[in-house]
Amino acid sequence: VPTSGMAKAKDQNIVQAQIVLTVSESKRLIAKGVAQMPIVKEALKNGIVIIAKGTTCTYVAEEILGKKIPHGAYVLGRTFPEKGGKRLKGVERIGEVVLVKGKHRDDLSLSEAVRMLKPGDVVIKGANALDHENKLAAGIVGSSSGGTTGKILPYVGSRKAHLVIPVGLEKQVSGSVIDIVKKMQEPVDSLNDVHSMFLFTGHIITELEALKLLADVSVFQAAAGGIGGAEGSVRLICRGPRQKVQNALNLAEKIHGEPPFVE
Template structure:
């Protein structure tokens, strides 16, 4: 009897080992990150699990990142839903120029859909301007030939406004816009309406604008009165919305985890971002395919 029981146990163990060999379990690694003593929030711990099997790393120039963000937004389910039923407003900006091109399936001269911009101070670089374009308004998927101010009162809760930013703190989901106009321009018009009508503010923005600073603090800091030297300095308007970066864009095409792991480069990759992509082999390959599709995108100012 004992021999039978022993044989049964051995057979069960062997069966379990065979099953594990055939169906390899995904590795699960738990990582605990604790702040060093003497630093701020020294008692805080960050714990997360890694359950993926494959990874890849990619790097994107600023222009490539903008194109990827635009392509990702077109696949984003909330935007797809609003294109069927509701309003979408795309405001002017450099990243939103790429967004406009993807949504209109059209090519836009680099200066036609831009207001404020930062260009090299020591070089004579200018944007080409041809046809001045209005902000783009979609209603139920159709483009309206109207000023965006005329439809704001018709927009309802959940309708989407896409507005870029000049600086972000990704971890805190914060964004800020440089304001030089006396009435705060487009931001001054839209911010109260977004809050009042509970519109969905999506902020298409590249990770090259990432900062460790608290944007709310910066907003207050830049508003402290000072005597100006040379040009008048703009202030930062802190806006509350949904950041949509290269990380979110990649996730529209593949079921992967994405993380910003480095910044910068040379030879045209100044301002580039390096991203780690993790998931199953099949999903990582999907992500790589969409990244490769935007690599080679020419710089915004050609």
């Protein structure tokens, strides 16, 4: 007689719990996960880590540097509501974070740093679109010269560096990212600002991978969305031995209450 999933879980002493994360809480969790990735820790010890600009990468930089970064100081492109909503306050921009053997080298520009990359080094770059099943991501290109992605990808590939892609499940898109990128590159007359996109892959780390890494539990997404500040949130189900699932809940409890990126 086939064993049901529930009975099987009980036989293995497996428990489950749900975790709901807002967009900003997800970004914080993902950042904590990135900071604990073995390839990132190794590069921080013996190599180079470059953190490209972005909202999620702002949190990554905070976790790795161990200090707060004014929100808005470390972003390039950004998406706001067409009407209403809050805007970033005027803050002084800072350059890309480059670490050489764990030391923050603010004297190195992004262009200089990518030329120093070697096998085993790490570049951390967020994304605007995610195809989690196929482990693909895409980024909007805001510059005709290729933007940050255009500067980074050739060196990551040719120097055999690791590309770490921290991206929330909120960026999951419908359909094939490959097809979407192809369509975005079609020469169609645009009535407003329609950018092209770059397709890339690497070490994709979402809330799922972060929880697996940090709490050693199995995780799947059950639902998404909410109201009252939970718009764009994700509902995750964690399963595993009781103590490990409790550890995941304890981690979520520390992250809950993370303020929105723009207050």
